[in-house]
Amino acid sequence: FSDRDGVIWFNGELVDWREAKVHVLTHTLHYGMGCFEGVRAYQTDEGPCIFRLKEHTDRLFRSAKILGMPMPYTHEQINEACLQVVRENNLEEAYLRPMVFFGDEGMGLRAESLSTNVIVAAWHWPSYMSPEALTAGIKVRTSSFTRHHVNITMCKAKANGNYINSMLALREALSGGAEEALLLDPEGYVAEGSGENIFVVRDGVVYTPELTSCLDGITRATIMQFCRDLDIPVVEKRISRDEVYIADEAFFTGTAAEVLPIRELDDRDIGAGKAGPITLKLQQMYFDQVKGRRAEYPEWLHNVKA
Ligand code: PMP
Numbered sequence: 001f002s003d004r005d006g007v008i009w010f011n012g013e014l015v016d017w018r019e020a021k022v023h024v025l026t027h028t029l030h031y032g033m034g035c036f037e038g039v040r041a042y043q044t045d046e047g048p049c050i051f052r053l054k055e056h057t058d059r060l061f062r063s064a065k066i067l068g069m070p071m072p073y074t075h076e077q078i079n080e081a082c083l084q085v086v087r088e089n090n091l092e093e094a095y096l097r098p099m100v101f102f103g104d105e106g107m108g109l110r111a112e113s114l115s116t117n118v119i120v121a122a123w124h125w126p127s128y129m130s131p132e133a134l135t136a137g138i139k140v141r142t143s144s145f146t147r148h149h150v151n152i153t154m155c156k157a158k159a160n161g162n163y164i165n166s167m168l169a170l171r172e173a174l175s176g177g178a179e180e181a182l183l184l185d186p187e188g189y190v191a192e193g194s195g196e197n198i199f200v201v202r203d204g205v206v207y208t209p210e211l212t213s214c215l216d217g218i219t220r221a222t223i224m225q226f227c228r229d230l231d232i233p234v235v236e237k238r239i240s241r242d243e244v245y246i247a248d249e250a251f252f253t254g255t256a257a258e259v260l261p262i263r264e265l266d267d268r269d270i271g272a273g274k275a276g277p278i279t280l281k282l283q284q285m286y287f288d289q290v291k292g293r294r295a296e297y298p299e300w301l302h303n304v305k306a
Contacts, residue, residue: 006089009081009120012073014088020119027114028101032161035063038195038255039096041086041122041304044292048092049301051255051290053079055218057098063157064100069116071100078118079302085122086304095125095256101160128256133179134283137251137263137275140193141178142241143169147191147213155213163195170194180252182244182265185213190239192217196252196260199223200244201278206234207243219253219286222300226285229296232278241266249276251283259283 008020028034037060041050057078064071073081078098086094103115129138145168148155153162165183173181173194182198185191192198192214199208199220206227208220227234244250248271250262259282261275270276275283288294292301 006123007085009085009118011117011119012077014084020121022101022117023104025104025107026101027103027105027107027111028160030107031109031111032159032164033067033069033111034099034101034160035060035067035069035158036097036099036160037158039082039098040255040290041091041094041096042290042292043092044301044303046292047303047305048086048094049292049303050082050086050096051302052218052222052300053082053302055221056255057082059158059216059218060098060100063159064116066154066157067159069100069102071118072116073118078120081118081120082122083302083304085120089122091122091124093124093126094122096120096122099160125256128254128258129179129260134258134260135275135280137261137270137273138179139177139264140180140182140262140266141173141176142266143172143181143183145169145172145181145183147183147185149186150212156211156216158215166194180260180262182241184241185209188240190241190244193252193254193257196254196257198239198244198262199251199253200239200247201249201276202243202247204232204278206232206278207239208234208236209239210236217253219255219258222286222289223253223259223282225297226282226289230281230285244270247271249279251275251279259286 006017007014039056098120169181197217197220252260
């Protein structure tokens with residue numbers, strides 16, 4: 001993955017892909033204190049456009065603030081870096097990875113006198129799941145790993161170290177024959193997937209967990225807006241595991257996973273055991289929106305060539 005052509009934005013400069021390196025004593029590599037974003041650019045009739053770039057950059061700055069990492073760049077510089085890496089790598093569709101990390105000036109938990117470094121990489125990363133999964137839905141298993149408590153790691157930060165929990169849960173789910181994990185919060189209520197927010201539908205009402213231990217997802221906010229536009233009631237509330245079992249429909253949302261139907265949780269079919277009609281409607285709206293096929297919310301698309 002590191003041995004390929006292309007450029008990566010690294011502390012204000014475009015660096016050759018193979019040369020974008022750090023030292024083994026890089027602080028973040030040791031303690032996981034860092035934050036990142038996952039952003040996507042889609043092909044539209046007007047050229048490649050980044051979806052909700054401003055919201056992703058804003059969340060990156062909020063993450064850095066929560067972690068107490070001083071950002072050496074402005075929002076505008078990071079936005080421009082994102083546009084630049086898609087453009088300079090000639091990508092028509094892309095996954096973007098901005099990441100903020102402490103440098104190699106010293107070791108130890110005091111983390112004093114460390115530089116804050118920023119990279120933005122972009123590459124072609126088609127779909128997180130198979131095309132069949134997007135229509136048929138995936139098989140999910142409730143994880144034996146609990147999602148973070150709000151006072152253990154900071155759930156509003158998309159922090160590097162938080163993803164140890166995600167990886168433990170996902171690998172457990174995969175080795176058990178499922179495609180994704182459902183993590184519960186420390187009180188046993190539904191939180192989210194390893195890298196996705198969750199929604200359930202029952203009797204025409206869409207429900208999603210409150211923003212306590214789950215990430216404030218940008219796809220989640222997009223889907224909630226679509227529900228309001230469609231006059232589908234959408235409610236943020238605590239959801240228990242068995243409420244998912246008896247839901248008519250369930251789906252995950254995320255920049256990487258997009259809108260992903262859940263067909264089965266813990267060997268129980270959700271609804272008819274396939275993607276439900278509200279899920280498919282919202283998924284279609286999402287793909288139309290990100291690919292520039294809707295007139296609504298033009299401000300959500302940022303043309304890399306403009
Ligand atoms: N939860 C977690 C833990 C995630 O990693 C992600 C992906 N960033 C999401 C939810 C979904 O967030 P978004 O829609 O902003 O990609």
